[in-house]
Amino acid sequence: MANIHDQIKNVVDTNDVVLFMKGTPQMPQCGFSGQVVQILDYLGVPYTGVNVLADGELREGIKSFTNWPTIPQLYVKGEFVGGCDIIREMFQSGELTDHLAQAGVPHKAPARG
Numbered sequence: 001m002a003n004i005h006d007q008i009k010n011v012v013d014t015n016d017v018v019l020f021m022k023g024t025p026q027m028p029q030c031g032f033s034g035q036v037v038q039i040l041d042y043l044g045v046p047y048t049g050v051n052v053l054a055d056g057e058l059r060e061g062i063k064s065f066t067n068w069p070t071i072p073q074l075y076v077k078g079e080f081v082g083g084c085d086i087i088r089e090m091f092q093s094g095e096l097t098d099h100l101a102q103a104g105v106p107h108k109a110p111a112r113g
Helices: 002-014 031-042 058-064 084-093 094-101
Strands: 018-023 048-051 073-076 079-082
Touching: 002 058, 018 031, 018 084, 031 084, 048 058, 073 094, 084 094
Parallel strands: 018 048
Antiparallel strands: 018 073, 073 079
């Protein structure tokens, strides 16, 4: 598992925003991954999508890397932010755009009603 953790750490450390997901940003393979993709795309966040379905070792490794049992998992500037429910709640409250701004990640602010 150490080798896969090194690979995950390298991806997280070399990309500002990383989404470990089922499928790809262009073709999510589960609804939860699709929701996070929609949020990131809506905010115009540049991110790297990593398809955990392409590699069983990666799929299990990402869960133990963060001690988080579910996928998708979003990382911003090397920090684990959360899964689908957390990202959706942060988006709805405005906390996600605040977090992105504090991290210096380019994004567009959503219209507030």
